[in-house]
Amino acid sequence: xxxxxxxxxxxxxxxxxxxxxxxxxxxxxxxxxxxxxxxxxxxxxxxxxxxxxxxxxxxxxxxxxxxxxxxxxxxxxxxxxxxxxxxxxxxxxxxxxxxxxxxxxxxxxxxxxxxxxxxxxxxxxxxxxxxxxxx
Numbered sequence: 088x089x090x091x092x093x094x095x096x097x098x099x100x101x102x103x104x105x106x107x108x109x110x111x112x113x114x115x116x117x118x119x120x121x122x123x124x125x126x127x128x129x130x131x132x133x134x135x136x137x138x139x140x141x142x143x144x145x146x147x148x149x150x151x152x153x154x155x156x157x158x159x160x161x162x163x164x165x166x167x168x169x170x171x172x173x174x175x176x177x178x179x180x181x182x183x184x185x186x187x188x189x190x191x192x193x194x195x196x197x198x199x200x201x202x203x204x205x206x207x208x209x210x211x212x213x214x215x216x217x218x219x220x221x222x
Contacts, residue, residue, distance in 0.1 A: 094157035098164070098196040101150040105166050112178055113135060119186045133189070137203060144175060145199050175201045 121128050139199055151164045151172060163170035165219035182189050182197035195205055 090129060090192055094154055097154040097157060101147060101154055101164060102166065104143055104147045104150060105171060108140065108147060111140050111143060115140065116181070119182065119189070131138075137189075141202050147175070148172070156213075179203065 102177065114199040118128050118133055118136065155161050156166060163172065166174070176199050179190075180199070181202055187197075190200075190203060193203050195203050197203060
């Protein structure tokens with residue numbers, strides 16, 4: 088199979104994962120709407136959904152990296168006319184604005200933090216690989 092064909096197969100897998108992730112994001116927005124309207128929401132359902140979003144996001148990022156590795160000319164992965172990596176960076180920002188208790192439960196900010204990890208994407212790691220090699 089040629090690299091172009093492999094890249095096409097990988098792109099299809101990424102698009103399928105993106106479709107699933109977008110469904111999860113819509114479910115999350117529905118849960119937040121319910122919370123804001125004082126409706127009961129299962130805390131375990133919310134936690135499970137956030138975990139699913141984390142894992143599918145990682146799967147997408149890895150899939151995009153695999154897709155790019157098969158291309159002769161590197162470029163962003165576009166979905167619905169947008170660079171999907173740039174889009175996913177802001178997908179959970181609404182949590183910080185509309186329901187800050189959810190990211191606070193994790194002890195994080197949701198802004199530019201698609202994995203809800205303790206340090207958002209704009210923070211530079213303390214030691215980069217090049218710094219470690221030079222040490």
